[in-house]
Amino acid sequence: MVVILFRDWGQLPPVRANSLWIDICKEDNLLGFTLYNQFEDIMILTENNRLDKNNPDTVIFDQFLDRLRNGKNTEQDWNLLYEKCSYHSMGAAG
Numbered sequence: 001m002v003v004i005l006f007r008d009w010g011q012l013p014p015v016r017a018n019s020l021w022i023d024i025c026k027e028d029n030l031l032g033f034t035l036y037n038q039f040e041d042i043m044i045l046t047e048n049n050r051l052d053k054n055n056p057d058t059v060i061f062d063q064f065l066d067r068l069r070n071g072k073n074t075e076q077d078w079n080l081l082y083e084k085c086s087y088h089s090m091g092a093a094g
Contacts, residue, residue, distance in 0.1 A: 005039070
């Protein structure tokens with residue numbers, strides 16, 4: 001049987017539980033933890049191949065997400081969010 005698991009290091013942890021790969025495991029997570037640790041081969045993918053590298057907006061957004069994930073956002077990131085996603089930018093300001 002072939003089983004493929006995907007993981008995004010930037011995602012939030014499970015609510016009221018530990019992730020399966022955490023060594024400290026509560027009794028109700030023991031089965032999942034045990035099954036997870038039976039995987040022997042691991043492949044780490046480091047490049048987003050779905051990203052259109054020819055589109056400058058897409059590249060900027062990808063770089064923004066990396067900084068957000070690592071807690072290294074800049075003032076330019078804040079300005080980008082305000083410009084693209086704020087209540088003001090969507091024409092709702094009154």
